[in-house]
Amino acid sequence: MTLAETLEKLSNACGVAGREEEVRNVMKTMLKPCVDEVKEDKLGNVIGVKKGKKNAPKVMLAAHMDEIGLFIKTISKDGFIQFTKIGGIDDRILLAQKVLVHTDKGPLHGIIGSRPPHIQKEEERKKVLTFDELFIDVGAESQEEAKKMGVKIGDPVSFDIKFAKIGNDTVIGKAFDDRAGCAVMVEAMKKLKETECTVYAVGTVQEEVGLRGATTAAFGIYPDVGIALDVTVAGDVPGVKESEAPVKMRKGPSITIADYGLITHPKVLRLLVDAAEENKIPYQLETGLAGSTDAARISLTREGVPSGVISIPTRYIHSPTSMLSIKDMENSVKLTVAAIQKIPKHF
Numbered sequence: 001m002t003l004a005e006t007l008e009k010l011s012n013a014c015g016v017a018g019r020e021e022e023v024r025n026v027m028k029t030m031l032k033p034c035v036d037e038v039k040e041d042k043l044g045n046v047i048g049v050k051k052g053k054k055n056a057p058k059v060m061l062a063a064h065m066d067e068i069g070l071f072i073k074t075i076s077k078d079g080f081i082q083f084t085k086i087g088g089i090d091d092r093i094l095l096a097q098k099v100l101v102h103t104d105k106g107p108l109h110g111i112i113g114s115r116p117p118h119i120q121k122e123e124e125r126k127k128v129l130t131f132d133e134l135f136i137d138v139g140a141e142s143q144e145e146a147k148k149m150g151v152k153i154g155d156p157v158s159f160d161i162k163f164a165k166i167g168n169d170t171v172i173g174k175a176f177d178d179r180a181g182c183a184v185m186v187e188a189m190k191k192l193k194e195t196e197c198t199v200y201a202v203g204t205v206q207e208e209v210g211l212r213g214a215t216t217a218a219f220g221i222y223p224d225v226g227i228a229l230d231v232t233v234a235g236d237v238p239g240v241k242e243s244e245a246p247v248k249m250r251k252g253p254s255i256t257i258a259d260y261g262l263i264t265h266p267k268v269l270r271l272l273v274d275a276a277e278e279n280k281i282p283y284q285l286e287t288g289l290a291g292s293t294d295a296a297r298i299s300l301t302r303e304g305v306p307s308g309v310i311s312i313p314t315r316y317i318h319s320p321t322s323m324l325s326i327k328d329m330e331n332s333v334k335l336t337v338a339a340i341q342k343i344p345k346h347f
Contacts, residue, residue, distance in 0.1 A: 006186055007171065007179060008173070012162060012174070014102055015175065017066035018205070018209070019156040024046050027046045027186070032048075034192075035049055042216070046203040047217065048200070049198065049200055052199065058200065058221065058223040059223055059226075060223035061199065061336065062228045062298060063230065063294075064182075064205070065179075067208065070089075070158075071084050072152070072157065077142065080135040080137060081110070081135060081136035081146065082135055087209060092128050093320065095134060098111055098160035100158050100160045108138050108149060110139075138151065158174070166323075169326050170326075172323045174320065174322075176231055177317045177318065181229035184332045188229075191337050192337055200223065202217045211261075214294035222302055226308075228295035228310070229332065230294070232314065233247065234247055234248060234313035234314055248313060249315065249323075249328065251282060256308060257269065257285055259287075259290075261292030261296030261297075262293070264307070267306055267347065271308070272335065281331050
């Protein structure tokens with residue numbers, strides 16, 4: 001399976017935060033052939049363990065399995081569904097989106113609707129509709145029919161988007177934040193034939209709602225080094241200043257210097273930069289982004305864990321469809337493997 005095919009399988013799976021079962025099953029299947037052990041902890045994190053030498057450093061790779069999405073809040077007497085947001089979603093992108101309501105009877109197609117613009121007053125049409133003014137229409141005529149279709153309060157709702165290649169090197173799809181990181185982690189474990197370190201490849205849950213899975217997984221593992229594999233904002237689109245988001249697609253993985261929740265440990269930063277330069281892997285440096293990753297929680301585990309982040313530049317994250325370069329993912333795999341191989345000399 002190629003890296004693009006791995007991403008496609010992961011991207012098309014549903015895993016709204018707290019409901020990651022489908023992605024978790026895919027991750028277990030993908031990790032099993034390339035690690036010594038695959039296990040699941042109490043919160044639902046998947047942990048693939050590749051054993052190294054005795055007393056060698058323990059390394060935790062973390063890529064979150066969950067995606068932004070919706071949960072059903074209420075069902076009206078007319079069969080329309082009200083919802084709440086799970087994770088950071090801009091209300092402006094919700095209207096008219098195709099969605100899948102994931103019921104116990106299987107997924108239901110639906111569309112996010114609103115009061116039709118044709119009957120709105122001019123001031124209404126200028127206003128951004130907030131999520132609580134919208135609804136999901138699954139074609140039910142009543143609350144009773146919606147329930148017969150399998151809809152119930154608390155069901156997760158994902159965007160109905162399928163992965164697609166749109167060029168030699170460019171792909172689009174759902175939930176690249178952070179199925180791209182998951183794919184990089186799986187591929188890195190495939191390529192890591194032998195390792196002095198013991199490596200824990202962790203697919204984490206509930207990152208989008210507070211980095212929760214990484215918190216519990218890191219406590220259990222208590223690694224010597226933590227590396228989050230995630231995505232970052234690619235700012236090479238119209239209307240974005242270089243000073244706002246300098247990272248670009250097709251220029252290599254981004255190495256975080258500091259973000260909202262983490263100041264990368266100097267030894268980890270040196271490790272990542274040296275690994276990139278020694279192996280002629282293109283890379284970018286990033287600081288000051290208003291967001292964070294699983295590394296923020298890993299770094300604060302117990303007495304502290306030196307941690308850093310490798311990110312894939314991605315356009316339109318936290319929207320239904322994102323875009324990235326497969327070459328950037330391939331270089332992220334190379335950097336991850338090179339960094340792990342250097343860790344025994346640095347720690």
